[in-house]
Amino acid sequence: MMSEQILKGLRDRDPRGIARAISLVEENDPQADEILSSLDDSLVDQATVLGITGPPGAGKSTLTDRIISNYRLQGKRVGVIAVDPSSPLSGGAILGDRIRMMGHALDQDVVVRSMAARGRLGGLCAAAGAAVRILAGSGCSVIIIETVGVGQSEMDIIRLADITALVLAPGLGDDIQAMKAGLLEVADLLIVNKADCAGAETLAMDMESIAREGGEKGNENAKVYTTVASEGKGIEDLIAGIETVDASHRKSGERRTRRDKAYDLEVLDWAIEMIKPSIIEKIKNSGTERKGDPRLQAVKLLEQK
Ligand SMILES: Nc1nc2c(ncn2[C@@H]2O[C@H](COP(=O)(O)OP(=O)(O)OP(=O)(O)O)[C@@H](O)[C@H]2O)c(=O)[nH]1
Ligand SMILES: [Mg+2]
Known part of the structure; x- marks a missing residue:
């Protein structure tokens, strides 16, 4: 597909055009600049x-x-980015399954994109950030x-998210304990799913007390x-x-603060992405004697113009 067609696809909000645009950005294709600036x-x-x-x-x-x-009932167009961890922890769930689960395959106003976290070239953050913007730019008001x-x-x-929801469920074992601390820090909303299963109530009570005492974000009214x-x-x-969290973040400036941080992170991610090939080239060409500390070699390499 030529870039003119892709741009038209984006304007027409055609899911295939959107998918193609995201791929070009992921591949760092020269046409990506034109797409992103449009x-x-x-x-x-x-x-x-x-x-x-x-x-x-x-x-x-x-x-x-x-x-x-729910958002579709409100008439909103929705984009989804499903990050595939490609880790044994995911219980062997493969990308296809994750997408097939979406009961909206025929809805042109639901655009689903999967991305692999591991085994990919380049930064996930950079690519996902671009995907978010492409989805938003083609009319998805929720991503x-x-x-x-x-x-x-x-x-x-x-x-990259304005709001983060942490989903836990009973019966998932000790993994959760290990994850809780880090995840709680980033969570704005806590969800105990599988409330139909044994142990859900205890887990919810647990989460409530953890959230209430939880450090900086400790919230008396943690729900x-x-x-x-x-x-x-x-x-x-x-x-x-x-919606309540969203409105409050928009009002307080929290949303702006997060977007600014995410922006810097994406710039960093892209910059590393772009500089990598030239460094690899330098290493290849330098005929480096593999002597001395690699760290010192790196310093020397970066001093070369
Ligand atoms: N009993 C019960 N089962 C549920 C509930 N929600 C989801 N499930 C089931 O739990 C399993 C996992 O659900 P997923 O939605 O694939 O979970 P996930 O967190 O996306 O999993 P990964 O993407 O592999 O990390 C599926 O078999 C669902 O049908 C629930 O509320 N109650
Ligand atoms: Mg899943």
């Missing part, structure tokens, strides 16, 4: 980016599906980023949302909660 910044500014994170199998995709349905809450790149990507995503229970309450 986007409507006011749409990007206005969109709400919602991060949904939590351990594998907590029900993030099922919940995402329900949240999409959901689904990511498993393990690993650094997954934590980095959640910083834990309970859902049964598979049956669509608790979704309306959750959506109302998301």
